[in-house]
Amino acid sequence: MLEPEVEARPWEEQLALDDASYREQLAYLLERSPFYRERLGSAAKAGGLAEIARLPLTDKGELRATCTPENPVGAHLCAAPSEIVRIYSTSGTTGAPSYVPLTAGDLDNWVTGSARSYAASGVAVGQRVVTTYNAGPFAAGAALAAFDRIGLCHIPFGTGNTERLAAAIELLRPEAAVLTPSYAAHLVEWAAERDFDLAGSSVVRVLVAGEPGGGEPAFRAKLEAGWGARVTEAMGVGDIGVSLWGECEEQDGMHLGARGFVHAELIDPATGAAVELADGATGELVLTHLRHRAAPLLRFRTRDHVSVRTGPCPCGRTGPRVRCVGRTDDMLIVRGVNVFPSAVREVVGAFGAAVSGNILVRPQAAGVKQEPPLPVRVELARGADADPALAEAIRERLRNVLVVQTSVELVPFGSLQRSEYKSKLVEH
Ligand SMILES: [Zn+2]
Numbered sequence: 001m002l003e004p005e006v007e008a009r010p011w012e013e014q015l016a017l018d019d020a021s022y023r024e025q026l027a028y029l030l031e032r033s034p035f036y037r038e039r040l041g042s043a044a045k046a047g048g049l050a051e052i053a054r055l056p057l058t059d060k061g062e063l064r065a066t067c068t069p070e071n072p073v074g075a076h077l078c079a080a081p082s083e084i085v086r087i088y089s090t091s092g093t094t095g096a097p098s099y100v101p102l103t104a105g106d107l108d109n110w111v112t113g114s115a116r117s118y119a120a121s122g123v124a125v126g127q128r129v130v131t132t133y134n135a136g137p138f139a140a141g142a143a144l145a146a147f148d149r150i151g152l153c154h155i156p157f158g159t160g161n162t163e164r165l166a167a168a169i170e171l172l173r174p175e176a177a178v179l180t181p182s183y184a185a186h187l188v189e190w191a192a193e194r195d196f197d198l199a200g201s202s203v204v205r206v207l208v209a210g211e212p213g214g215g216e217p218a219f220r221a222k223l224e225a226g227w228g229a230r231v232t233e234a235m236g237v238g239d240i241g242v243s244l245w246g247e248c249e250e251q252d253g254m255h256l257g258a259r260g261f262v263h264a265e266l267i268d269p270a271t272g273a274a275v276e277l278a279d280g281a282t283g284e285l286v287l288t289h290l291r292h293r294a295a296p297l298l299r300f301r302t303r304d305h306v307s308v309r310t311g312p313c314p315c316g317r318t319g320p321r322v323r324c325v326g327r328t329d330d331m332l333i334v335r336g337v338n339v340f341p342s343a344v345r346e347v348v349g350a351f352g353a354a355v356s357g358n359i360l361v362r363p364q365a366a367g368v369k370q371e372p373p374l375p376v377r378v379e380l381a382r383g384a385d386a387d388p389a390l391a392e393a394i395r396e397r398l399r400n401v402l403v404v405q406t407s408v409e410l411v412p413f414g415s416l417q418r419s420e421y422k423s424k425l426v427e428h
Contacts, residue, residue, distance in 0.1 A: 117246025
């Protein structure tokens with residue numbers, strides 16, 4: 001553990017500290033944030049963290065709507081220009097990027113939380129880590145500083161040149177590699193096509209982040225076999241912080257590395273109603289800054305749909321753990337049943353040697369609501385033939401596990417698009 005006195009602190013104690021931070025943060029918002037002053041009115045008198053669910057949720061679109069040429073960040077900007085030391089952009093799925101400013105203290109807190117999250121994977125001082133984020137203007141860049149903070153030797157690489165990356169792994173012998181799950185999977189295929197012994201390389205830990213997938217058992221097993229390494233995942237939210245969550249060696253959900261800086265809640269994505277953060281609960285993750293200065297957010301809807309574990313973890317870190325099930329944005333509703341494309345991939349992945357693990361959901365109707373059957377393309381394993389019995393078995397399993405009627409089309413290996421960054425699981 002990077003900071004045992006923090007990470008193993010009893011969760012009740014953490015919540016008490018967070019409650020004090022939260023009350024100060026609320027006072028700061030009322031004093032400095034035009035956006036929240038208008039929204040909260042007297043609601044801020046609602047009290048502490050225990051009553052937070054009474055306050056309104058914040059949606060990214062609402063922040064965006066307050067941007068002007070004079071204030072391109074939005075009306076939630078609290079800090080003076082002289083206090084801002086960095087401005088990241090988030091790659092908005094629609095329209096123009098939005099800007100995320102940070103004060104020096106904000107940036108330091110980001111790196112602190114990110115370092116705890118990545119250190120949970122088991123990487124240790126003196127080891128080498130190769131990273132593959134094309135961070136550029138994006139918040140992921142701040143995560144790179146976490147590797148220095150942990151005391152690792154950092155070998156930065158982008159995506160786009162797998163040959164060079166493979167050569168660096170062979171020659172510089174890093175113990176760990178940081179990739180998106182899609183790129184980690186791409187490297188496994190790339191190595192198999194060239195007789196490159198990825199499983200025999202120096203890499204014994206693969207740290208994945210940037211999209212859901214690293215926690216899906218079948219997908220993870222494939223990555224672990226291909227890399228000959230242990231795979232753990234991390235997750236952040238550009239508007240809130242980088243690598244807020246990180247999985248430990250137990251591989252049973254991600255711990256909140258950003259504890260003390262961020263408060264987590266769950267809601268029902270359809271109604272916005274609060275869902276108790278209890279063992280086995282699922283819902284959309286909602287995050288609140290506790291000690292942020294530049295542009296703090298209150299009850300921000302992350303669009304990440306997670307499942308929660310609260311049982312004690314053998315690693316000693318306390319607090320709830322989460323696993324990302326999918327993006328609320330990707331969710332489809334088929335005859336009243338919520339279906340995440342990442343969950344479809346997980347079910348299909350369990351067909352192991354028969355399939356490649358790549359899928360594409362192709363909804364027929366525009367929007368979220370779909371009529372059954374939901375068309376799903378499933379890519380076969382290398383050299384496998386399209387067997388109608390396999391398609392039927394997959395269809396049956398999807399119906400049993402996800403309670404959704406699908407039509408399964410088996411397609412040859414290599415026919416679905418590969419990504420060196422994030423995979424597309426839905427195509428309308
Ligand atoms: Zn743990």
